[in-house]
Amino acid sequence: MPESASDIAAVLQRLERLEVELAAARAEIARKDQVIAALQQRLFGSKSERLDPAQLSLMFEEALLGKAEPLSDQAGGSEEAPAEARAKRTRRTKAELYPRNLRIEIVGELVPEEVQADPEAFREIDAENHDELEVKRGELYWRRVVRRKFVSVTDRTQPPLMEPAPLPTVPGTLIGAGLAAQIVADKYVDHLPHYRQSARFERCHRAQLSRQTINQWTHAVAAHLTPIGEAIKAELTEAAVLQIDESERSGDRLPSGSPKGERSESNADRLPESRSWPDQDRILLGLPGPGTRDGLLRLAVEPGA
Numbered sequence: 001m002p003e004s005a006s007d008i009a010a011v012l013q014r015l016e017r018l019e020v021e022l023a024a025a026r027a028e029i030a031r032k033d034q035v036i037a038a039l040q041q042r043l044f045g046s047k048s049e050r051l052d053p054a055q056l057s058l059m060f061e062e063a064l065l066g067k068a069e070p071l072s073d074q075a076g077g078s079e080e081a082p083a084e085a086r087a088k089r090t091r092r093t094k095a096e097l098y099p100r101n102l103r104i105e106i107v108g109e110l111v112p113e114e115v116q117a118d119p120e121a122f123r124e125i126d127a128e129n130h131d132e133l134e135v136k137r138g139e140l141y142w143r144r145v146v147r148r149k150f151v152s153v154t155d156r157t158q159p160p161l162m163e164p165a166p167l168p169t170v171p172g173t174l175i176g177a178g179l180a181a182q183i184v185a186d187k188y189v190d191h192l193p194h195y196r197q198s199a200r201f202e203r204c205h206r207a208q209l210s211r212q213t214i215n216q217w218t219h220a221v222a223a224h225l226t227p228i229g230e231a232i233k234a235e236l237t238e239a240a241v242l243q244i245d246e247s248e249r250s251g252d253r254l255p256s257g258s259p260k261g262e263r264s265e266s267n268a269d270r271l272p273e274s275r276s277w278p279d280q281d282r283i284l285l286g287l288p289g290p291g292t293r294d295g296l297l298r299l300a301v302e303p304g305a
Contacts, residue, residue: 098133105134140205143176173220180221183214194218 115122149162169177186192192200194211201209 102133104131137204140179140201140207170217170220170224173217175217180217183217184221187218 145166147163147165149160151160152158169175170180173180175183183197186197187194194214197214198209198211201207
């Protein structure tokens, strides 16, 4: 029985719809193949390749997955990196791991016994070095200025002549600038207490310097450098922001779990109310101390104080 025209039209319409769905399915399969290839390259590919920012889109929205492109060409290009790029990744030699800008002291030369026996029979063509990194122990010594005293030969009634004593480097002490700098640097840079410095002087230099003496010298150096500290303070307080690093005080600790936003106003009432400073001359700062979690230091600095 021949089919009607309506049945043929329905079959053709269904066939057209299936062809469209088939084309869409093939496109989806091709896209997923690209996604799988890109993921395999990321998981099992060379670890030295550069990460393409477009690869990150594979981890997020599904709408972005359709924009992914095959990375086979990019992966191939990374393996053919120029020689200059490969040279930058070369490891340093053992000799390059140590400082080379130091003074070299030659302590000896080794010559084979055969050459020493008959030097005229051999000709030197090269030399190799055996280097060892060494250090010389510092020396503690007295730096002396001799003041000669003279008397008149013809007139014995004249008093002796002698130049006045030079001013000490650090007033009230017997230390020079080098030793003063070492004591202060060991204390505040290398965190070496005075009793350890005293033990090191006795161990390395066989000189007995008590920690009380070293402590007095440190205070004398601080007093001698007070004008420099005042100048630095005057320069810092002229800035709009003053940054201070200081350990916490016992009264500045906040309860654990306090929100960070509360720290900016928690200790405002601790400032002295007797001082009335203009707003532009007042610097209010809150900083946690080093190594502390809840410590808070609030300082009010008046320029010129």
